[in-house]
Amino acid sequence: MEARVMSLMRRGAVTCTENMSVREVAQIMVVNRIYYCVVVNEDHEVLGVISARSILRGFGMDLDRTKAGDILLHYTVTITPRSPLKEAINLMCRRKIEHLIVVSDHPGSKTILGLLHAEDIVARMATE
Amino acid sequence: MEGTTRVCDLMHKGVVFCRPEDNLKEVAGIMKENGLRSVVVMHESGEVWGLISLLEIIRFYGEDLEGISAESVMQPYKIHVDPQWPIERSIELMKKRRIEHLIIVDPHAGPKRPIGLLSSYDIVRYMAHIPSGQFEHMLRLHTANP
Numbered sequence: 001m002e003a004r005v006m007s008l009m010r011r012g013a014v015t016c017t018e019n020m021s022v023r024e025v026a027q028i029m030v031v032n033r034i035y036y037c038v039v040v041n042e043d044h045e046v047l048g049v050i051s052a053r054s055i056l057r058g059f060g061m062d063l064d065r066t067k068a069g070d071i072l073l074h075y076t077v078t079i080t081p082r083s084p085l086k087e088a089i090n091l092m093c094r095r096k097i098e099h100l101i102v103v104s105d106h107p108g109s110k111t112i113l114g115l116l117h118a119e120d121i122v123a124r125m126a127t128e
Numbered sequence: 129m130e131g132t133t134r135v136c137d138l139m140h141k142g143v144v145f146c147r148p149e150d151n152l153k154e155v156a157g158i159m160k161e162n163g164l165r166s167v168v169v170m171h172e173s174g175e176v177w178g179l180i181s182l183l184e185i186i187r188f189y190g191e192d193l194e195g196i197s198a199e200s201v202m203q204p205y206k207i208h209v210d211p212q213w214p215i216e217r218s219i220e221l222m223k224k225r226r227i228e229h230l231i232i233v234d235p236h237a238g239p240k241r242p243i244g245l246l247s248s249y250d251i252v253r254y255m256a257h258i259p260s261g262q263f264e265h266m267l268r269l270h271t272a273n274p
Contacts, residue, residue: 026253056219122185
């Protein structure tokens with residue numbers, strides 16, 4: 001049977017808000033040992049993402065004054081839990097991203113359900 | 129610490145590597161076992177030939193991984209970073225080349241002898257500037273208020 005995103009996604013995600021400072025976001029990433037933080041609004045809708053590489057863009061700036069909203073990548077690439085895993089992988093390779101935001105199947109939904117990580121796909125490939 | 133922060137202050141010393149002839153299943157296993165996002169492809173002479181990241185592996189999901197060699201999918205690596213570089217120089221290079229990892233080479237042993245890796249995440253840890261002893265405190269705070 002064809003594998004689906006839900007079989008490998010991690011439920012839930014570490015998030016931050018656009019008003020947090022870049023320093024705070026960097027600390028959230030380090031404390032949680034994540035490479036990627038999802039930026040959400042008050043309704044928990046996805047606004048974008050901040051990766052380790054986006055944090056580098058803030059190097060040399062005042063990290064306590066620069067806001068997450070200033071460096072976030074506005075994000076439109078999402079996948080749903082029932083999507084075939086192969087479709088998610090094609091999307092990751094095409095867009096050169098190692099994480100995909102998983103949102104609900106409801107049309108237009110921006111509520112995050114979890115994340116799909118390339119490292120989890122590789123781990124499965126190592127054992128299958 | 130006073131003075132300029134250098135690449136050698138933040139890099140991971142030592143590299144996890146595979147051989148060019150290793151197959152992709154073996155490379156995926158190396159990544160899984162070591163919790164890595166990239167593996168250095170190193171020739172038996174000790175020279176760096178390339179780098180394989182997660183995306184180079186997942187492209188082949190569902191295919192016969194044992195029939196694909198590391199050499200055939202690796203990204204050739206030709207950037208040589210000296211451990212004595214100021215950290216700013218390495219950050220500029222990562223930003224300019226849009227890369228997540230830099231291989232650090234031994235300047236005394238030739239330009240292709242790797243001695244460590246520097247990732248964008250190592251820089252984030254540096255920028256987060258969590259004072260010594262505060263990490264566990266922050267972790268407890270976060271756990272209490274997810």
